[in-house]
Amino acid sequence: MECRCPHVARSRWWRGSGSGTRWGAGEWASYDGRVSDIPPDLARLRSSIDNIDAALVHLLAERFKCTQAVGELKAAVGMPAADPGREEAQVARLRALADDSGLDPQFAEAFLNFIIAEVIHHHEHLAGGS
Numbered sequence: 001m002e003c004r005c006p007h008v009a010r011s012r013w014w015r016g017s018g019s020g021t022r023w024g025a026g027e028w029a030s031y032d033g034r035v036s037d038i039p040p041d042l043a044r045l046r047s048s049i050d051n052i053d054a055a056l057v058h059l060l061a062e063r064f065k066c067t068q069a070v071g072e073l074k075a076a077v078g079m080p081a082a083d084p085g086r087e088e089a090q091v092a093r094l095r096a097l098a099d100d101s102g103l104d105p106q107f108a109e110a111f112l113n114f115i116i117a118e119v120i121h122h123h124e125h126l127a128g129g130s
């Protein structure tokens, strides 16, 4: 079976010089005949970005499934849509996780707030609001 390790894939691309090759200057050619104007390192990184974006969409879909159930529960027992105390704890926790993992804590907080604002909107709708 062919090895698909990134370092091996990287070594199997050649940059066209514009003379004496079937591919043009600035183009990249692979051992198996593919030609691209995208540097292979960029193509490989974009492929990982696509996988990560797909995972993010799936994770968000699962989170919204949970919050839908939370919204139904809150509406059933008459609890308020928003819980500022819980949000404060989530922000503190995510900021610390972001800091530990090299992500900007301010960005992590803004991202969480963006999601929670949408969840609260859904909760209010479930509770019969606008």
Ligand SMILES: O=C(O)C(=O)C[C@]1(C(=O)O)C=C[C@@H](O)C=C1
Pocket (backbone or CB within 6 Å): 067, 070, 071, 081, 082, 083, 084, 086, 087, 090, 115, 116, 119, 120, 123
């Ligand atoms: O945990 C709750 O009570 C929720 O409604 C979920 C959630 C969230 O999306 O994490 C949303 C709104 C609340 O203000 C706090 C948290």
